[in-house]
Amino acid sequence: MLGFERAIVSDTAGTTRDTIEEIINLHGIPLRLVDTAGVREASDHIESEGIQRTVRQIEAADLLLEISDASKPRPSDAVFPKSIAKHLRVLNKTDLGEHPSWHGVEAVRLSCTTGAGFDQLTNTIRDALHFSEADWGEHAVAINARHQASLENARTFLTAALELLNDLSTDPELATIDLREALDALGEIPGKVDTEDLLGVIFSSFCIGK
Numbered sequence: 001m002l003g004f005e006r007a008i009v010s011d012t013a014g015t016t017r018d019t020i021e022e023i024i025n026l027h028g029i030p031l032r033l034v035d036t037a038g039v040r041e042a043s044d045h046i047e048s049e050g051i052q053r054t055v056r057q058i059e060a061a062d063l064l065l066e067i068s069d070a071s072k073p074r075p076s077d078a079v080f081p082k083s084i085a086k087h088l089r090v091l092n093k094t095d096l097g098e099h100p101s102w103h104g105v106e107a108v109r110l111s112c113t114t115g116a117g118f119d120q121l122t123n124t125i126r127d128a129l130h131f132s133e134a135d136w137g138e139h140a141v142a143i144n145a146r147h148q149a150s151l152e153n154a155r156t157f158l159t160a161a162l163e164l165l166n167d168l169s170t171d172p173e174l175a176t177i178d179l180r181e182a183l184d185a186l187g188e189i190p191g192k193v194d195t196e197d198l199l200g201v202i203f204s205s206f207c208i209g210k
Contacts, residue, residue: 001033001118019053027126030189034061063088063128070109071096086128090121150188157182 002022020035036054058064063086066078070091089107091098095114108124110117161178164170 001122006035019057026122029126029129031125031129062086063125065090065125067092068107070094070098070102073099074101074105088124088128147189150185153185154182157185 001024006020006022022033024031024033034057036057037051038054065088067090068075071093089105091102091105091107091109092112094109094117095111098109108117108121110121157178161175161182164175164178165172
């Protein structure tokens with residue numbers, strides 16, 4: 001989905017220990033992907049910590065992608081936190097053939113080797129998170145409780161900055177503090193925001209220090 005190799009991969013179970021995060025553009029919406037260790041019985045304390053991090057990420061996720069090897073027998077269903085809102089099963093390695101135990105299982109089937117199925121995966125994620133035009137019209141908007149809190153914080157700081165800028169008796173550079181806080185709040189939604197670059201653009205017409 002990123003279009004490049006982001007991490008070391010191996011046939012050996014337990015290779016992924018820490019979380020790996022990247023931002024992708026999904027139909028115009030910035031989406032943060034978090035790759036985690038698989039949920040299974042840990043073989044050592046390091047892997048055990050990786051699985052605990054997986055559980056924490058699952059609890060905070062808007063959508064869980066449970067990825068399995070289609071060419072191997074279907075494992076016992078993993079137990080996930082009850083707080084998870086949405087769950088999508090993905091079967092990888094379909095180019096190797098599908099094991100009979102997966103017959104009739106609802107899932108997105110794909111192959112990372114051939115690239116088959118990725119269009120269906122992105123469309124399914126879009127529909128699961130309600131990013132389609134049918135849900136939001138021409139301009140899609142991603143909103144959940146975390147996003148809403150970030151937007152509320154950003155509005156509060158922007159209002160404070162606007163009041164300072166409208167007050168001719170106040171030095172305009174004081175508004176940069178509130179603007180920086182607003183940008184940080186907005187940056188929590190898609191990922192990091194480069195505040196220095198954005199503040200440079202905003203205040204390019206002012207002869208002030210920042």
